[in-house]
Amino acid sequence: PTDNKVRIVEVSPRDGLQNEKSLVPTDIKCELIDRLRETGVKNIEVTSFVSPKWVPQMSDAGAIMSHVRGFQSGSEDRGIEYSVLAPNQKGLDAALASGVKEIAIFGSASEGFSKQNINCTIDESLQRFRGMCEKALKQGVRVRGYISNMCACPIDGLVDPKSVVRMTKEMLEMGCYEVSVADTTGVATPDQVHRTLSAILDAGVPANKLAAHFHDTYGTAVPNVLVALSLGIRTFDSSVSGLGGCPYAKGAKGNVATEDVLYLLHGMGWETGIDLQKMSEIGTWVSEKLGRENGSRAGKAIASM
Ligand code: HMG
Ligand code: MG
8 A cells, every 4th residue: 555655855965964063074965865875765855056155064065966966867866866955046057057856945934034044035935936947847857845934933933824825835836746844943833733734735735745844943843743644744854863953043953853753653654665773873873973962862762772
């Protein structure tokens, strides 16, 4: 049966690393991708073609993509899809030139964060994304959409689900194959997540067009995964060892840890195709390399056995 399958999008090389204070050497990023390729994961978000002034950590996007291109063709890609973030036409052009097959556009359901993250209003962003989708799709490149601040914004406070619904519909209309709805700062509680996701589904968006992207600041990310799962969502974004953080929200933590999500899902009988043991070893390795504490509870438990 296909109804016990869950798809994991491993976002650690991008979301996990983009806020690391000191520049992570390109070699380490490439090794992280190489190691992730051995786990069975089928979707890896590898880098961003954003302004190096805004996010210096991602300024080696071209080098990361040339590494990925090395195994992207032929059987070496192992059926793995590699995606990159692009904020505007300039980023899209650079991404296309680097040979990407999938890009992700990213907007915010709140105005304050839209301004702070991509320096434009929600309406301006949607207009920009429309042009980007047109160009990417024409070249056979898939587009994924992200919506930040699904429940609350670090600048504007609580977010009206209507704004998330509107953006989801527009992003799908312009040709995104999927929209990943994000709790950017990891503040949402399960009832809030339920309300926002239900609003999107009630507006007629099929659950298989949605992904959920939870950050884990207050310990609600795993419960939030369960809520999304109960509503029919089968794609989750996560980072090995819970890497990451948000520059615009003090104390905000990384993505929900892939190991924690895998432990939950596998224990409940869901299949991800990913080897939890191998993923945990990567969590231990990358935490050591970056000199930070392993942010995965499951990963730490497995490492101590
Ligand atoms: P801007 O300053 O308004 O851009 O930034 P601009 O068009 O006025 O250009 C200013 C300068 O940047 C120019 O260079 C451009 O060429 C250059 P100058 O003439 O001054 O030398 N530039 C670029 N360079 C490289 N690549 C580009 C690019 N675009 C312009 N693509 C911009 C607007 C969108 C570029 C900027 O705000 C930006 O890069 N923002 C990205 C911020 C970011 O990466 N945030 C993190 C990712 S989103 C996220 O983490 C949320 C997510 O995980 C989901 C969730 O958890 O919520 C996805
Ligand atoms: Mg994120």
